[in-house]
Amino acid sequence: MDKPKIFVSAGSPSTDTQEKFIDAIEQKLRDAGFEPQTVGRTRIAAEAPLKEIIRTIDESVGAIIIAAERVFIENGIERRGSPNERQLEKVKLTTPWNQVEAGMAYCKGLPVFVVMEEGVRQEGLLEPYDWIVLPVPFPFSRDALSSLSFNARFDAWRSKITEKQALKEQQEADKTSSLPNVGEMTIGQIVSSLKPSQLWAALGSTIVALGGAFALGAKLIVGK
Incomplete structure (x- = not known):
């Protein structure tokens, strides 16, 4: 030490x-x-x-x-x-x-x-x-x-x-003890704890993910 x-x-x-x-x-x-x-x-x-x-x-x-x-x-x-x-x-x-x-x-x-x-x-x-x-x-x-x-x-x-x-x-x-346990938080609590920049980043990631999911779904449907 x-x-x-x-x-x-x-x-x-x-x-x-x-x-x-x-x-x-x-x-x-x-x-x-x-x-x-x-x-x-x-x-x-x-x-x-x-x-x-x-x-x-x-x-x-x-x-x-x-x-x-x-x-x-x-x-x-x-x-x-x-x-x-x-x-x-x-x-x-x-x-x-x-x-x-x-x-x-x-x-x-x-x-x-x-x-x-x-x-x-x-x-x-x-x-x-x-x-x-x-x-x-x-x-x-x-x-x-x-x-x-x-x-x-x-x-x-x-x-x-x-x-x-x-x-x-x-x-x-x-x-450290005052940090919230994410596993016990509701969606609303998690969202309200985010800073504006973090919230926008999360929304952007969600939109991209949803867009990818829709695109993949469309391809699968066309493939059928």
Whole structure:
């Protein structure tokens, strides 16, 4: 049986520490019985990356966003020239793909868990909203993923996945049980349940069948 897939949003690591960070989370998922899926890492996009991302998200039951430093701003200015201008110092920003993929996963209804390098700027979808956000201390140590703090949030996220899967299975079961038994339906019930296109197709088939029957009957009579 295939393992449930988890969509993992992770930019290309810039350092060995970031690589270990991603590896450790992927292993955590495998240990929990999931199969991590990352476009550009475990899956290669043969065409436009967004299409492969959509396919991967559609196949997944949950999403983990791994937000690690991509850009470091030693000194900068935010909202330059406006009344709200302010100085920036030692700001760490992650890849914009984390934001894009988090939004796509959430819109598809996947439970989202954001695990971020401590110190990365929390903004947009990297802020707690309807999902779990957990900063992890850096330099990274695998012990961080064994902590009570991490495991409590990981288990809460996994519970959301279990609830979502149970709801989906129940909806599918209800849909199947609500299907009518054609053998117990009257002709009128069958006709009324058909869509207009199906009804016309059925009438067309009936007319063709009747025409064929009349033609065959005529030939038999002539043959006599």
